[in-house]
Amino acid sequence: MTLPSRSTLKWRQVSLRAGIASSALFVLVGLLLATQAIGHAILVRSNPKANEVVASGDLKLELEFNARVDAARSTLHLLLPSGETKKLELLPQPSPAILVAKASRLAPGTYSIRWQVLTNDGHITRGEVPFKVK
């Protein structure tokens, strides 16, 4: 039986290591090909409702989720008709799953509430509630 030459053995060794390294990279790249943020807090009720038309002036915003949210580490922003974003100050929570804020002197136009919440188990979710002011 003829033994493989040294160069053949070296080629096989290099090939094996290259195969293992590329396999590790294969898995890493594959796992990075995710496309969507995921979190498990979902909006079950909001005031205003999505795409609702409300009167101008002051508006109490209320968002209710399916889970307890950490209000101290969650945010509500209001996207104004001008395209600017205004951070809203959160009011005391009436329940662990509800975020409340107040938007003052809303002029007619298209708005959107942008929310980001942290649930107690550490998951971060965000979403948007568009509405109109007449």
Added chain:
Amino acid sequence: MAWLLDDFAFLSVLLKAATLAFEAFVIGGLLYIALIAIPAGPAAQPVLSRCRSGIRRAAMMLAITELLFVAVDSAILMGTVGLSVREILRADYFLAGTGAMLASLVLFLILEGAAARIASIAKFLLFSLPFIAVLAAASVWTSHSISRLDDRLVTGLLTGLHQLAVSAWIGAMPFLLISIPAVTGRETARFMARRFSSLAMVCVAVLISAGIALSYFYVGSVPALYGTAYGFMILTKSALLLVLLALGGTNWWLVRSLDCQAWDRSGVANSKPLETSTQPLLFLRRIGEAELGIGFSIILAAASLTSQPPAIDLVEDRLTGAEIVERYHPIVPRFTTPSVDQLSPATPLEESIHSYDMSAVAKAHNQDPDIAWSEYSHHWAGLILLGIGAGAWLAARFPRFGWARHWPLGFVALAIFSFLRGDPENWPFGPISFWKSFYDPEVALHRIYDVLIASYGLFEWGVQTGRLKSRKAAYVFPVIMALGGAGLLLHTHALGNVKNELLIEMTHNTLGVLAVIAGWARFVEVRLPIGQGGRVSRIAAQVWPACLLLIGFMLLNYREA
């Protein structure tokens, strides 16, 4: 930092899977020493130091992954909400993660010194209990139960029981696998295997019972089970569990056959390591390795579940049975493709990164021609997979068809096809040049993935044709396939339509399960000694090509609308 939320959110799921896995190994290792190794007596002494070493490594990895998990979440919060470090310190996830990290580090530091001298079951359990309690509590504290509005205590207890049962079974399994070659004397090996088998049966009963009870709180109804992503992931976990139980049943039978098997016909206690035996213990180890791999896939699915809303909360956009049947009834595959001009224009990179509503972005990019393009691509990928599966089966079943051994080159063809069809707005079909296409991170990752698929196909071709003779080289294909399948369980697609996304996720989950089964079946076949694998090897050799064929058929039937 907001645009990183998408990628880091996925990273946090991966880290969650890692923390669950390492936590299982730490807790499982401690329970294995207390309930199996120590009771085995002095003959198991060589085992104890190996087990302690394994637990220390798992503890260090757990500490690192907990640190990363906390760091990732904190980085996102500080970047998006503008919180200070002091405000982060009081968050529940931070406290739980830090507690688990500290417990792991302390265990890593003191296990070899303090625990090495403990020879009593009760004392070792007393030593282990604080660490097990802290790790279990931290895990429950970052589970769904802590965020529920009602029934937090009950769901928390059930979650803890479920995870402890997984730890004592799957988490303890690596320690059984490293014990067997270290033990001298068949009586000791038989004792440990039988004791582990009994422990495993108790754990299976506990985890199934706790799992069913948790499903009552988190799923609530049968329509929610098949109509939501959460519910279908539960079904996916259950399917993998059934495979695991089948393998476990085989091992149970092997353990019982240890009582009848005579390795040393003279009746004298054999002092040689039992690793060299080709009898039940070897089969038990090989099948145990596959069990461990599939168990890890189940843990990955569990990590995915932690980031999804419970099915009971999703009352809108649930799939109905009729919709599922309508989507999956067999169709004639697409053999015509829309032209590139008919596809939707590419979304500017800035817009896709900064959008708060990914589904709206995806919806704009998912019109009828886009769907047709994608379905055509998937159907042809299915044909290629059918060719690969058929070639693999022929090569294994009929060695005289030497040309069938070249079946891995099908992956090279798949990679080229994917490169050409995967991102149509880029070179060669679209207006974006080859080099500019790399500015888009997702396109860049696709390109890298295609190169890796081709490399992987060439590598396995080297193994099949004998150009790569190393035994280790033969493990690459099955392990990659199994890991890729497990990764599919985490993969999601934003299409702008919730029901369509759910239906595609069902396909992904099923493909993932098939890939996991195929990978570990091939792994068992390769790991068993050549020519001595018996019925186990013959079954494994049929299973993995069949799974590849099924994957091909599923892709041929793939639809996005």
